[in-house]
Amino acid sequence: MPPEKLGSETTTVAAGPEPVLAPGHNYATISDKIAAVPLEVGWPRFWIVGFTITFSIVMMLLATITWLLARGVGIWGINIPVGWGFDIINFVWWIGIGHAGTLISAILLLLKQQWRMSISRSAEAMTLFAVACAGIFPLLHTGRPWLAYWMLPIPTVMSMWPQPRSPLLWDVFAVSTYGIISLVFWYVGLIPDLATMRDKARSRFGQVAYGALALGWRGSARHWNHYEMATLILAGMSTPLVLSVHTVVSFDFAISLIPGWHTTIFPPYFVAGAIYSGFAMVLTLAIPLRAWYKMQDFITMKHIDNMCKVMLATGWIVAYGYLMEAFMSWYSGNFWELFMMKNRATGPYGWSYWMLILFNVLIPQVLWLKKARRNVALVFITAIIINIGMWLERFVIIVTSLARDFVPSSWGMYYPTKYDWSMFIGTIGFFLCLMYVFVRLLPALSIFEIRTIVPRAEKGGSH
């Protein structure tokens, strides 16, 4: 079905010394294997158990949100001076996680990196779900969420527009744009595979459902031409978003005057941190996925190795950010900056700073070793550690800076409550639950894209 034109291209850019697709696959085996997950595998035990647990956590999230709406944000540990706590930490963390998907599907597409193909679909889904989780927080963190629509530029009888100087407003546009583009990109990328699913489905329901979603894709050359153009345009639109979204999120802090927030290094350092955490999350999800569904042929050690290298690189950018923050506080000679740094390292939240350095800077250095990058268990643990480390980074930035700013009489500690935790864990459950549903219903790997990297000799028969 795929046009020969594409196939000829793939052979010329075949991966270097190590293939990104295990040998022995042809078009048919790829289609069968990937499509089998939703169509043939059915309801494996690990899926049922996992889905049940995560769905229960979603119910806990809903209960927490209900209580939150009934009582007010006072159920969290926030206070004056620490007006933002887990709510904004989680928001920034989830938004950051989403970045890997966009990076893989947009920037790596433009850079023609073949190894992206087998991970792009799940990474994009992850992006989407992470943005969904992130979006919960800015909405519900407001004191009166039912009025949050006032942040949208809607003409109403009040004749009031949002206040355009506020970074929170920029957030609204940045995150909603990001969410929409990610959704469209993901869905467009799914269309050829949905058609494959339609053709392979045996049940009437499957045929109708996949058929409707496939929007009448027949795989004609014209379709492929349009598809390629659309993908390129969307990739072009997404690419600046990878950089802009977290830049805008970092403005929430950089624009303010709180020591520890008010710093110009935030945009690049936030973007690097986002990609860092995004790849860590892709690995956290991909490693169990390939083991459970026996996808080692498609998500190869080469992929894991490459992602580890990306983490290593972005991790160093982040480490440079930490170093610069400390350096600038000393170099500026500013009393408030100096105190901020001292407080961050030795104050009541000092433990979180040193844990952050350990998790984000020191432990990931193990990835320099090829042996470590090839040890799936070790990579998995490192990815989880980086996830925690990146969460801690936001904790350190938000909480320690606010807890002790200028006037000592107004210093105060922030202690998360059980509702802070249940919102946080609830969104993790929501995210994983969506991933379970996604894996069960849709091809988790891009069938048609992986087929383009099959070496010519092994293309074999079509179906």
Next chain:
Amino acid sequence: MRGNQAKFNILGQAPRLDLALIRGRLEGKSGQQYWRSLEELADTVEFQAYIEDEFPHREGLDRLDRRNWLKFLGASLGLAGLTACTRQPLEKIVPYVKIPEEFSGNRPLFYATAHMLGGYASGILAESHYGRPTKAEGNPEHPSSLGSTDIFAQASLLAMYDPDRSQAVFHEGRISNTASFWAALTVIREKHAAAKGAGLRMLTETITSPSLIDTMKLLLEQMPQARWHVWDAVTSDGARAGAKLAFGEPVSHHYRLESANAILSLDSDFLYLGPGAVRYARDFAGRRKPETGKARMSRFYVAEVHPTVTSSLADHRLAVRSSEVEAIARSLAAKLGVAVETSGTSPYDAWIATVAKDLEAHKGASLVVAGDQQPAIVHALAHAINEKLGNAGKTVVYTEPLEGNPTPHLDSLRELAEDINAGKVETLIVLSANPVFTAPPDLKIQDAYMKVKNRIHLGLYRDETGNISHWHVPQAHPLETWGDARAHDGTITTIQPLIEPLYGGKTELEMLAALTGKQGTNQALWKRYWRNRIKSPDFENQLQKTLHDGFWANSAAAARQMPVKGDLKSVAPAPPASGIEITFRPDPTVLDGRFANNGWLQELPKPITKITWDNAAHIAPSTAEKLGVTTDDVIRLKLGDRTVKAPVWVTPGQARDTVTVHLGYGRKRAGNVGDEIGFDANILRSWRNPWAADGADIGKTGNNYKLVSTQTHNGIQQIREADAGARQRHLVRVATEEEFLKEPDFARHMSEDPPAGFSMYPGFEYKGYSWGMAIDLNACTGCGACTIACQAENNISVVGKDQVLRGREMHWIRVDRYHQGDLDNPAAYSQPVTCMHCENASCEPVCPVAATTHSEEGLNQMVYNRCIGTRYCSNNCPYKVRRFNFYLYADWDTQSYHPLRNPDVTVRSRGVMEKCTYCIQRINYAKIEAEKEDRRVRDGEIVTACQQVCPTEAIQFGDINDKSSKAARWKADSRNYGMLTDLQMRPRTTYLARLQNPNPELEKG
């Protein structure tokens, strides 16, 4: 009641001839026994029952036969149905046909009345909106107020509307009614009157009211064997006994601090507590302002146990044990030539010598003040020293005793207890006092009280005493009554009601008058007294003028020459304390517990320590280290055989080897707010040593208890960090007077601000009004009156201990406290912090919905309706003055709080940010008035709530575009500086730097 009799006739039961019965009784009486009412004749068991029974002669179920039972049932059913046929009375809303005098719609009216505390009056102007009092302001013409009030006067409004106030007469624990009470009281009165008052005792708090004293005298004349006892837990027996010791007779005194150049306080908190404290603070602060140019600043020495508001203003402070104060007084007196025994050498001799020299250098313009909790000898020595220094009549004025019963209260109460135990007391009438909770426990007042046959209690609350009384009568709040009382200088102050008693409360005057046989309304009784006293045909006019002014003109007590004639040499020095010494103090906000149910006072951070909602065992840092305890550790305080468990608060400035505990907590029957919070320190007290006791034993319990402070939650380490010099210089700026005279603009050189106009953008031009505030740190005592006045003015919610612990207190103006120097005896500086109304406000650009904006008059405005509650504004506020409604803090449900609220200020809902508005409602009121008259607002026309209440006039507010305005002149002062000006926020609230006037001789040592 009568109606019920007729109803029961339907059932065919012949009514018993009650009246015949009464006539029978009447016939039995003879001689001069006249009766005034049927009730009075009820001196029989049956008649008592008749009166107490709500439905006399009702059918008892046991006496009903079947037929009547069915009739009864049918009638009940029928009558129940009939109620549905009742036409509800028609209510019409019509405008006033005749408008009450001066009533003008939504403009508030102010009535001169008085705030009562400890028996003394302080003049207030009570604000009334639509006939309901909403706020107390000081009476500018009243000598104790001069326009300011203390925290208690502000909180008195909340007390009046307190839903936990006693609302009904109780008889033996059951709700009764006033008529029954008067009947019972009449019976009791008759009985005692017959015995010339034997067995009748009255227990009151301090009374200075001429009308009350007169009525009491009349009563004691009628019943010569009755006795008047006094008990007030927050009072100075030392002063009473000391005056007696020094002068041989009871004498009252007050101070004139405006002419004092050198002052020594011997463990006295005279600028914060006690009658006249507000006035003293004003006079004191007047002598601490260098810009007067004429006189130099006064110098203030303090020797005390526990850091207080007063000592935070000291130039030199000694932290000494309570028992050492006497030794210091003796030593000082001896140095100044008073014949007295000294207790040998002490480590403070050099200090005392320097102070003595300084006091002597200002003969006639110096002052020694003895503390309320100090024993008689210290007070007597203070009188003697002041006499030697020629201060009598100049800085201290002696007058006739202002109190009706100048007996030391503990003696009086002890006598009462002894008499009860000796079976001499049959009836005890307790007026206002709550001895069951406040008396030292070794007097066993509760046991004694239970032995009294007739226990009658009049009180605002059905408290610990009211609860175990036979009769409890709700008392009218001073804002609901007519009355009078003396001010600290003897000025007779009038009390007039702002509202009908909410719960039909009675007054002390009504009770005492009833005992003299004169019943009548409080107003009639009070007016009768004054008519008889003035005896002028022009009485009504004079009374009107007095009520308008709030006090009888020229009624201050005349100054008397009082030579010290007591033999002070014969009083042997107290033995020095050796162990851990416990000192007891009335709590700075709830005193002896009388304000325990007042949420405003509970939540008001206590001066210096900033603790809210609790009392604590205050221990010096060095002592705490020695004992191995720290803040929040629960210790066991043992004194003799009595023990309490108390949480520790490590208090910089506390004298070593002492523990100070505050009374007024651990109440059992204060109300919903005040019950069971804190610990009852009173348990440790003894009538022998009511204020200080040596030899306390401290044991660790291993437990923890979270004390909540609005500042510095983390103990000593954080104090050290927070008060690091560099940080402090940005916030609170201090110099000595010498340094100031050399470099008047020292404060401006203490921060590195970018030069003026350091911006690429032109600033906004404020063309019309430009509101600004300046706060003089030199005048601020840190008393917290501004915080509570703001709370009353702006409908600020009380959030409770749990929320304060979470850092969610709502006060719009807070008083920050900074320590400097030695941890065991640091200097303390107070700094009130309002919203700064920054011209470059960092809160404004970050709000996504423009809920906080800048007015063209320079106000940073908060639009509650527009706020969605992102809290970004608060995060970005370097002063952290914004407050967020994390929950629905405002009490929308309690009906009795509704009339309390200021109708000019929005009551905020949950999820919105709020903060100081510079009292925008007052600004707009003045602007409207000015516009009506087509003129600009005059300087001084707008007074913010914090400014108005401030006892020391430390706050100025006004139009800073008007260079002649007071606020603008303060801002032009060389001491003026802004907080955190290096951030380029251009705050509109600025500060005048604090000055100290240390003695160079002590500085060297």
